[in-house]
Amino acid sequence: MTTTTYPLTPVTAEQNPLRFSTLTSVELRKMTDTRSGRWLLASILALVTAVLAWKVAHPSIEVSFHNYGGGVATIVAFLAPIIGLLAMTSEWTQRTALTTFTLAPRRGPVIAAKYVASVILSLGVLAIALLLAGAFAIVGGAIHGNGSFGTMPSDVRSFVIIVALQVTMAAAFGLVAGQTPVAITTFLVAPTAWAALSSGVLKSASPWFDVFSAYDRLSSTQPLAHVGQTLTAVALWVVVPTALGIARSLRREVK
Amino acid sequence: MINAEHLHKRYGSFTAVDDVSFICRPGTVTGFLGPNGAGKSTTLRMMTGLTSPSGGHVTIDGLPYAAHRNPGRLIGVMLDASAQHPGRTGIETLRLTARLLGVPRARATEMLERVGLADAAKRLVGRYSLGMRQRLGIANALMGDPAVLILDEPANGMDPEGIRWMRHLLHDFAERGGTVLLSSHLLAEVQATVNRLVVINKGRVVADDSLDVLLAGHGSVVRGLDTSGLARVLQRAGFTVQPDTDGGLRVAASAEDVGRVVAATGQVITELRENSTGVEDLYFRLTSDDFVAVA
Numbered sequence: 001m002t003t004t005t006y007p008l009t010p011v012t013a014e015q016n017p018l019r020f021s022t023l024t025s026v027e028l029r030k031m032t033d034t035r036s037g038r039w040l041l042a043s044i045l046a047l048v049t050a051v052l053a054w055k056v057a058h059p060s061i062e063v064s065f066h067n068y069g070g071g072v073a074t075i076v077a078f079l080a081p082i083i084g085l086l087a088m089t090s091e092w093t094q095r096t097a098l099t100t101f102t103l104a105p106r107r108g109p110v111i112a113a114k115y116v117a118s119v120i121l122s123l124g125v126l127a128i129a130l131l132l133a134g135a136f137a138i139v140g141g142a143i144h145g146n147g148s149f150g151t152m153p154s155d156v157r158s159f160v161i162i163v164a165l166q167v168t169m170a171a172a173f174g175l176v177a178g179q180t181p182v183a184i185t186t187f188l189v190a191p192t193a194w195a196a197l198s199s200g201v202l203k204s205a206s207p208w209f210d211v212f213s214a215y216d217r218l219s220s221t222q223p224l225a226h227v228g229q230t231l232t233a234v235a236l237w238v239v240v241p242t243a244l245g246i247a248r249s250l251r252r253e254v255k
Numbered sequence: 256m257i258n259a260e261h262l263h264k265r266y267g268s269f270t271a272v273d274d275v276s277f278i279c280r281p282g283t284v285t286g287f288l289g290p291n292g293a294g295k296s297t298t299l300r301m302m303t304g305l306t307s308p309s310g311g312h313v314t315i316d317g318l319p320y321a322a323h324r325n326p327g328r329l330i331g332v333m334l335d336a337s338a339q340h341p342g343r344t345g346i347e348t349l350r351l352t353a354r355l356l357g358v359p360r361a362r363a364t365e366m367l368e369r370v371g372l373a374d375a376a377k378r379l380v381g382r383y384s385l386g387m388r389q390r391l392g393i394a395n396a397l398m399g400d401p402a403v404l405i406l407d408e409p410a411n412g413m414d415p416e417g418i419r420w421m422r423h424l425l426h427d428f429a430e431r432g433g434t435v436l437l438s439s440h441l442l443a444e445v446q447a448t449v450n451r452l453v454v455i456n457k458g459r460v461v462a463d464d465s466l467d468v469l470l471a472g473h474g475s476v477v478r479g480l481d482t483s484g485l486a487r488v489l490q491r492a493g494f495t496v497q498p499d500t501d502g503g504l505r506v507a508a509s510a511e512d513v514g515r516v517v518a519a520t521g522q523v524i525t526e527l528r529e530n531s532t533g534v535e536d537l538y539f540r541l542t543s544d545d546f547v548a549v550a
Binding site: 016017018022023025026029030033034035036037090094095096097098099101102103104105106253254255 | 300304306320321323324325326327328332335337338339341342343347352355356357379
């Protein structure tokens with residue numbers, strides 16, 4: 001025992017409990033501090049800008065926030081949730097789970113923090129994309145005349161709902177697949193492929209399993225239309241994978 | 256203090272860890288040895304809340320790992336130096352830990368300097384050598400200024416200078432009252448670093464004691480000008496004597512007793528020492544197939 005500088009820390013360990021807000025801010029940062037995360041964000045914004053520039057350059061395209069915003073919202077709705085999906089899978093594929101779950105042994109809050117951070121980030125990207133869409137619509141209106149912002153409030157509301165639902169579905173696929181390629185492929189391809197196939201096979205029953213139609217209804221001005229079909233599709237594509245994914249992540253042995 | 260009591264882990268019909276109990280006290284460096292597949296990593300994962308035991312329990316400072324509200328402030332853990340995100344810089348990796356633990360952000364820079372990685376702070380971890388990742392992993396484990404360190408193969412991939420640096424760091428840590436548990440396959444390094452050993456084989460503890468006791472004498476070794484004459488004298492004194500492979504004699508008596516007998520007879524000896532084994536001999540003896548653990 002040669003020194004007096006060594007602090008005995010059991011007291012501080014109990015005095016500084018991990019807070020959910022801390023977990024969320026750490027997860028948000030983890031989504032943006034890796035090379036892959038930054039590339040993905042930069043690519044989304046580049047793609048959004050390119051699509052808007054293309055629209056402005058074509059006089060035949062109607063200049064409106066609804067049209068411009070709808071185009072970029074679709075890009076954001078498919079690509080931004082992949083950042084959240086990666087947050088769910090990369091802990092396992094990069095094996096950082098060993099560090100993450102030794103620093104924060106309660107996995108439930110960590111997974112919840114990843115989800116919340118993923119929603120915040122995707123909505124942040126959506127906000128930037130919609131600001132750009134608005135700016136381009138103003139420019140387009142100045143060039144071509146007749147820029148329309150009439151439906152903006154309901155447009156924004158429906159974009160936010162669709163992005164939030166997509167983030168949830170992506171996170172669920174990331175959780176249940178537990179590895180990146182399968183999760184991304186499933187997220188991007190499965191709902192569309194399923195919708196295409198099932199309309200032939202299931203005939204009139206197919207709307208019950210079509211998650212994108214359910215999203216459209218939920219984000220429309222009449223969210224309660226065909227509520228049974230909507231709930232069934234969302235349960236199948238979002239709730240069930242989330243439940244399975246959470247159960248798997250909580251039990252999965254970290255190696 | 257780490258206290259493992261009757262830990263069991265079964266995977267189906269396979270028993271990976273079978274009734275493992277041991278204690279690591281403050282101020283000690285405990286080496287945790289065993290062949291691959293002996294259950295070391297499984298034990299360390301149960302200790303750190305990553306794997307739940309099939310039976311028994313393990314506490315650190317009186318609580319199971321996951322029951323600590325901010326375990327990184329008490330327990331520094333590095334289970335695999337490769338388990339770092341390759342797309343993140345070294346400094347960023349530590350800053351994330353600082354944020355999670357609630358320690359000042361500047362501590363990331365301090366720790367990076369302390370482990371000798373200041374120059375590589377802004378390089379991506381994917382471009383680090385294994386030795387550099389080990390240093391980063393140790394810096395990460397030290398971020399919360401812990402009182403307990405649990406390290407799996409920390410010297411793996413380090414150069415001799417790095418190994419010596421780590422030995423000093425761990426000695427220093429234990430001298431300040433810290434508790435260290437480390438696994439390693441570098442037996443010479445273990446001998447120079449630890450003061451206690453826990454050896455497991457096939458999921459069971461086969462040795463658990465201080466290094467001094469475990470390595471202590473199995474008789475002595477003596478060498479002289481007249482080997483057969485020396486052997487006769489010692490046998491006459493009632494000691495069991497065995498010829499060594501290189502011309503010496505192994506005697507089942509302490510060096511002092513052998514010295515007294517030899518001095519009385521006037522035999523000339525060229526070497527006399529306690530026959531202490533090294534960690535390597537001990538390890539192979541304890542983990543050989545025909546060794547049976549005596550509890």
